Amino acid sequence: MIPSPCYVLNEKDFRKNLTLIRSVQEEAGIQIILAFKAFALWSVFPIVKEYITHSTASSLYEARLAVEEMGNKAHTYAPAYSAKEFDEIAKLSSHITFNSISQFIKFYDKAKEQNISCGLRVNPEFSEVSTDLYNPCAMGSRLGVTAHQISQKLPEGLEGLHFHTLCESNSYDLEKTLHIVEQKFGHLFPNIKWLNMGGGHLLTHKDYDTQHLITVLKQFKAKYPHLHLILEPGSAFAWQTGDLHSTVLDIVDNGGIKTAMLDVSFACHMPDCLEMPYKPTIRNAYEATKGKPTYRMGGNSCLSGDFYGDWSFDKELKVGDTIIFEDMLHYTTVKTTMFNGVTHPSIALLTKDNEIKLLREFGYEDYKSRMG
């Protein structure tokens, strides 16, 4: 029995993604690591570890999770490190990418003491991502060093470069980006050991041309055989692997606009729907259609904009009906809040034997403990 509300991760679909990701890694001869920022359900890391060994961390806590639950030091990149946290981050990381030369200079001695492989994030000033919120190369971006900020040589001690410019992108976007990275930063390649191509590679999407990706990576490797290539996708791991189950608590009508009031919130539990924004798929519902029962879905926070619409259904909705938001595993559980004290959805695994295993329930203490 699935409780409501609840995120449900489907093990079979998850393993399908992991299998594909591992096969790309092996065929292309590169390393693919999991970006925790998109997916960090550590109780299923034993499954992840059957396929992928390493992860990328964007903070001290993610780095600690890498060591504690993946059993390996993290490839860490954060927009800025604080002196207070850096020592611990260094102990938990094998690679640390700096966002600026000044941060590298500030922390290099400490990183060296821990035998960290240091890298620099570069900004190729080219991205196919059209939503500025998700575009690291938007005008004035704070993320990464542009080509004109680096002289002919990298400072002593930097042995890797990192770029992240993609978001739910395909291999053709990567190919274009790689050409530009090569034009702008290729002169630095002879003196580095690794190149991290960031995330945003949606290689588990049904239309993703993985063979083309493998070809692009192999060609690149043939040109620069000394470079260890790393991809750090997040979404691709959890893409289409599970849903958010919710329940209709009430139905309100204002001037003919009907809203199904749910026990979940877009603001708290599906934030990208409002931020990107995008309209999620609801199982057994479709685009608003004249003549069909049509509803907005209303979130249970007091934020006026905590709703999305409209969907049509074959039958009128009623209190107690289940509403299933599909593909709600990436960038959800890692981003949820308890704004308004709303109940956080439980997290469950639908095992390969079709059993529901409850991984986590949340209660009042989870809310209270963050407030004091």
Ligand SMILES: Cc1ncc(COP(=O)(O)O)c(C=O)c1O
């Ligand atoms: C530096 C970096 N690496 C990896 C990722 C993961 O990207 P995605 O989940 O789109 O694959 C992100 C996402 O923002 C990122 O900023």
